[in-house]
Amino acid sequence: MTQVPVIESKNLDLTFETADGPVAALKDVSLQIGAGEFVSFIGPSGCGKTTFLRCVAALEEPTGGSLTVNGMSPEEARKARAYGYVFQAAGLYPWRTIAKNIRLPLEIMGFSRAEQEERVNRVLELVDLAGFGGKYPWQLSGGMQQRASIARALSFDADILLMDEPFGALDEIVRDHLNEELLKLWARTGKTIGFVTHSIPEAVYLSTKIVVMSPRPGRITDVIESTLPQERPLDIRDTPEFLEIAHRVRDGLRAGHAYD
Amino acid sequence: MRTILPVAVVVAAIVAFWYLAAIPMNIHFAVTSAQRAGAEVTPESGAERRNMGAIALAARNPAQWTDSWTQAKPRLPVPHQVVAELWRTTALQHPASKQSLVYHGWVTLSATVVGFAIGTGLGILLAIGIVHSRAMDMSVMPWAIASQTIPILAIAPMIIVVLNSIGVQGLIPKAIISAYLSFFPVVVGMVKGLRSPDAMQFDLLKTYNASRSETFWKLRLPASAPYLFASLKVGIAASLVGAIVGELPTGASRGLGARLLTGSYYGQTVQIWSALFATAILAAALVAIVAGIERATLKRMGLAT
Numbered sequence: 001m002t003q004v005p006v007i008e009s010k011n012l013d014l015t016f017e018t019a020d021g022p023v024a025a026l027k028d029v030s031l032q033i034g035a036g037e038f039v040s041f042i043g044p045s046g047c048g049k050t051t052f053l054r055c056v057a058a059l060e061e062p063t064g065g066s067l068t069v070n071g072m073s074p075e076e077a078r079k080a081r082a083y084g085y086v087f088q089a090a091g092l093y094p095w096r097t098i099a100k101n102i103r104l105p106l107e108i109m110g111f112s113r114a115e116q117e118e119r120v121n122r123v124l125e126l127v128d129l130a131g132f133g134g135k136y137p138w139q140l141s142g143g144m145q146q147r148a149s150i151a152r153a154l155s156f157d158a159d160i161l162l163m164d165e166p167f168g169a170l171d172e173i174v175r176d177h178l179n180e181e182l183l184k185l186w187a188r189t190g191k192t193i194g195f196v197t198h199s200i201p202e203a204v205y206l207s208t209k210i211v212v213m214s215p216r217p218g219r220i221t222d223v224i225e226s227t228l229p230q231e232r233p234l235d236i237r238d239t240p241e242f243l244e245i246a247h248r249v250r251d252g253l254r255a256g257h258a259y260d
Numbered sequence: 261m262r263t264i265l266p267v268a269v270v271v272a273a274i275v276a277f278w279y280l281a282a283i284p285m286n287i288h289f290a291v292t293s294a295q296r297a298g299a300e301v302t303p304e305s306g307a308e309r310r311n312m313g314a315i316a317l318a319a320r321n322p323a324q325w326t327d328s329w330t331q332a333k334p335r336l337p338v339p340h341q342v343v344a345e346l347w348r349t350t351a352l353q354h355p356a357s358k359q360s361l362v363y364h365g366w367v368t369l370s371a372t373v374v375g376f377a378i379g380t381g382l383g384i385l386l387a388i389g390i391v392h393s394r395a396m397d398m399s400v401m402p403w404a405i406a407s408q409t410i411p412i413l414a415i416a417p418m419i420i421v422v423l424n425s426i427g428v429q430g431l432i433p434k435a436i437i438s439a440y441l442s443f444f445p446v447v448v449g450m451v452k453g454l455r456s457p458d459a460m461q462f463d464l465l466k467t468y469n470a471s472r473s474e475t476f477w478k479l480r481l482p483a484s485a486p487y488l489f490a491s492l493k494v495g496i497a498a499s500l501v502g503a504i505v506g507e508l509p510t511g512a513s514r515g516l517g518a519r520l521l522t523g524s525y526y527g528q529t530v531q532i533w534s535a536l537f538a539t540a541i542l543a544a545a546l547v548a549i550v551a552g553i554e555r556a557t558l559k560r561m562g563l564a565t
Contacts, residue, residue: 078467088460093479095483105468108474
């Protein structure tokens with residue numbers, strides 16, 4: 001793919017000043033993400049994968065290097081509402097129904113009432129929650145809540161979707177199902193997705209590109225371009241091709257730990 | 261329904277203990293009166309009785325026990341006396357009469373409600389300021405805490421004197437003392453409530469590029485509702501205490517506080533106790549009303565079932 005990168009990071013550094021001295025959360029991270037790519041960030045805790053995503057979202061400020069989102073600084077991109085962010089927890093407001101939760105960003109961004117209505121219905125359909133708009137979050141299962149939070153991030157049609165371990169708290173059966181759904185959703189919407197995960201199969205199954213990271217300091221150890229086809233049924237995970245990529249991810253993770 | 265029996269047993273035990281406790285409390289006067297009326301009592305010498313313990317005297321004069329429950333000015337009135345006085349001063353009096361506890365209760369209630377409204381409004385405003393401004397957090401909070409360490413009995417007369425000198429009398433000074441007591445729980449609860457959403461919630465709104473006021477109206481305020489109501493229940497009870505304390509130092513002639521005061525001037529213990537019970541009933545009713553509004557509001561918000 002020879003497009004202008006949607007997200008481009010060059011020698012990005014982020015050092016947190018803590019009571020025990022500086023901690024290098026990100027060190028010399030360079031990466032390009034093209035339009036429509038599905039990029040997973042995988043690595044052990046403390047490798048900076050979430051921190052990198054937060055830098056892209058302008059929720060953290062890098063201390064060195066450069067980072068652009070849609071050709072703008074992350075701060076400008078945030079103000080231009082260039083991305084939807086899905087957090088680890090669904091974080092739905094308990095005092096709002098599902099439909100009203102999804103409406104929250106639309107209210108803030110000043111969409112008209114009719115437009116809000118239409119968009120809420122569309123994204124509810126997209127995440128397979130049509131008919132649940134009037135329910136309160138506690139009436140839904142964890143998986144459904146997380147789908148609602150994805151719908152909320154999709155509702156205002158940002159081109160970029162940033163997901164920070166969105167399925168981390170769910171059981172494996174629900175997770176498999178949501179992974180499949182997410183791929184379909186990605187195919188339908190053509191969004192650029194940044195996806196943080198702990199799980200090797202999840203990363204390999206979902207991604208067009210897998211970024212393997214390691215801690216102390218947080219850095220990229222390998223970037224794997226997936227050779228899997230666009231169309232991915234769940235049983236693709238038993239093919240030799242899939243296992244080979246998974247093996248390479250595992251090697252990358254191990255390399256990062258070599259001197260521990 | 262199964263809880264009725266245990267509750268009834270506890271209440272009966274308290275009432276029984278109360279009647280028993282009234283015997284030694286009132287026995288000296290009961291024995292003296294009985295002797296004057298010509299009854300046989302032990303010991304016969306008044307001086308000797310004065311030097312005796314109340315329980316010992318009660319043990320030696322069981323015939324006078326029932327007398328200790330029927331005195332006009334007992335040290336400790338018994339439940340049926342208090343209930344009779346409550347009945348006499350509410351149901352059997354015109355509500356506008358100065359003999360009526362309804363009248364006095366209304367005077368205190370109006371000051372309580374006005375004070376509660378002022379205190380709650382002030383508390384919420386201060387909490388909003390404290391949450392949004394670091395300077396206010398550091399400057400207002402210590403004063404709010406310090407204000408509650410001053411005994412209200414010490415500051416109430418000063419508030420009344422100062423306001424009186426500028427011509428403000430009647431309900432307003434009492435309401436201000438009442439607000440002085442009730443704003444604090446509201447500030448503390450509301451600050452906690454407005455800060456209760458976790459960091460992720462604030463990050464989420466940041467990704468929408470939401471303004472401070474949007475964050476306030478859409479996140480902080482609704483999240484604070486359960487905390488606010490918990491504070492309001494404490495606040496309304498504190499308001500009532502404030503209104504009553506505000507009636508004490510002026511020698512006011514109206515209100516439940518005035519009722520307590522005149523009762524103590526003239527040794528009318530039954531009147532004091534009935535005013536105390538009226539106060540407790542009023543407080544319970546006010547808290548119940550706030551609790552009812554809380555249930556309805558939280559249910560409407562989807563926060564309670």
